[in-house]
Amino acid sequence: VEQHVRADLPGVAPPRREGSRKRFGQRVAPYVLGAPAGLWLAIFFLVPLVTMLSLSLQTCDPVTLACSMTWNFAEFPQQISTYSSEFVRSIAYGGAATVIDLIVAFPLAYWIAFYGGKRKNFFLLMLLLPFFVSFVIRTLAWSFILSDSGIIFGTLKSWHLLPESYHILSTGTAVVAGIAYNFLPFTALPLYVALERIDHRVLEAAGDLYATKARVFLKVILPLAVPGIFAAFLLTFVPAAGDFVNASILGGPGNTMIGNVIQTRFLVFNDYPSASALSAILMGVMLVGIFAYSKILGSRTIEEYI
């Protein structure tokens, strides 16, 4: 459109040759710029994904690991029925941890975004600081902190505030708490980005129109934060439901998550097809759930926040 207008202006020659060259450059640029990422995805995402889907339909010998394609679709219903309780538990634990994270992270992100002032970056760094220590080490640290005679429960028990047999480790509570702790920054950062973008004049305008503070929050801030909440939910829930570290370190019998089952199928049983099928099922369940969820929240601006 712009070129058309410029060509019509008197005395300005249509910059045809330069324009076509530019247009060619413009056409090619996105592909050139996107190539490294595309190549990365192809090698490290597509290839493993196809391999996994393929393995899930094969039959393998657990000793020699010789695999051949048998289109064994029966693997899927069989794995679903065997491990349905682990699937349900993973989604329940992941969901509970995500809800806890949203409740904890929202005020945190809100405070940094609205009252952080000049120190915003400092507070964000503090939020990310635990990430400088390995995930597994942090989880192991919790198994020490929460141990039966550790700093917290040992003290409370010595004051007779808790019965001697009370324990948190090896329970579902410990697993959910561990996941919530480990994934908190994944929730807080997208929420912060969404809240930080809110134009303060909009809030003032709402105040000018006699909205109470609660109404401003419910009618202005919360709707504007929806894309952030959506992104935070995705970034937290998806890895949380597939987590196996927290269940293996903080959990006990009866807290097995699907990630632990997949690990055992791979490493103990050497049963690659069933492990691949379980991974594919987990991925499928997640994709369907997220698709439904995005339809409900109808968030078109999601890509801005991830």
Next chain:
Amino acid sequence: MTDDHANRDLFSDPSFLRGLTQRRFTRRDVLRGVGAGAGTLSVAALLAACGTKGVAPAGSGAANAGIGTADWWAKQKKTDQLNFANWPYYIDTSHGKHPSLEDFTKQTGIDVNYTEPIDDNTSFFAKIRPQLQAGQYCGYDIVVLTNNDAPLSQMISFGWGIPLDHSKMPNFDKYASPLVTNPSWDPGNKFTMAWQSGYTCIGYNTKYIKEPITSIQSLWDPKYKGKIGMMGIATELGSFGMLALGIDPATSTPDDWQKAADKLEQQKPLVRSYYDQSYIHALKNEDIWISMVWSGDIFQAATYQGYPQLKAVIPTDGAMFWTDNMIMPLYAQNPASAMTYMDSVYDPNVAAEIEDYNAYVCPVPSAKEIILNDLKDPAVANNPTVFPDKTVESRSKDYFEFKNSQELTEWNNTFVPIFQG
């Protein structure tokens, strides 16, 4: 039939009407159809192409032909390097260094690159397997694998181990304990020499459990509900279930396995958790008071790490005896150095130095006198779980040996659901 006739009938001809009202099948449709078909086929082909060939049966591969024969060994030159992969906390350590390795380097000029990448047989084997399968050096000249787990027997049966040079094992021939010579998992020590052995037995905290523990049945005692630890490792857990029933795991049948699984299932409400080696942290943190343990862990914790209240016992019902074996993976780059090193640890002085730290079961009985007289450490020297006496030896039980993959899968299917699910 005239043209007229044909024209008149044209509109009553259903195929003509269909042609007018419906889209024709164009060249583009054909191309699209072919494309879609090819796409489906190529996805199918792609999925099907991912099959793997697996392992060639032992001995048939040209890759390992001749390796390990006297001729081959004669051609191997001594190198000044050795890559040794072991388990954590499994060699004498002092201020971050390993004195026995430093002495070895001084004597032989061989620099030992000692690493501790193994904390589980199966997952370590899964890591080196792709290289071995591709006919490449896996980065280690010696790896240490346990006899009670599948990877060691797989290394041997796939032909992925280098046969030992029996002309270069003077110390082993002279000093090795009968417990580790000519073992059932490697007849004639064709491929392996033991690094250490050990017992899977019972450990408990004497601060909370005052009565002396003598039997595996204590792990089923409701008194200790919520304070009992078991191992979430199928071979260990299943074997202990059988010991509790008085069944010898080595000669057990699938029926016995099921009985053991039922026995372990009864125990489940009493069990705090099913641990890997992390049981030792749970014992130290007092999360559990009594547990299935590996003998040396408890000794190290009680003696060197400040937990004297922890105690290991060999129960009257029996304890599982296992051996960690040194094996040279195929395509090892420094086999002559590896032979020199493996035999050197059977020198009683070296064995004593290593054992005084490890306190598992020493493969060299004559190291006992050296630990007692030279190193002046009677706690290790007189410990029946380090130098087993007749009573302990009589209680030692061997693991069941899996003859094929079906047996292994059945065992796992019987015992894994106890700790997972």
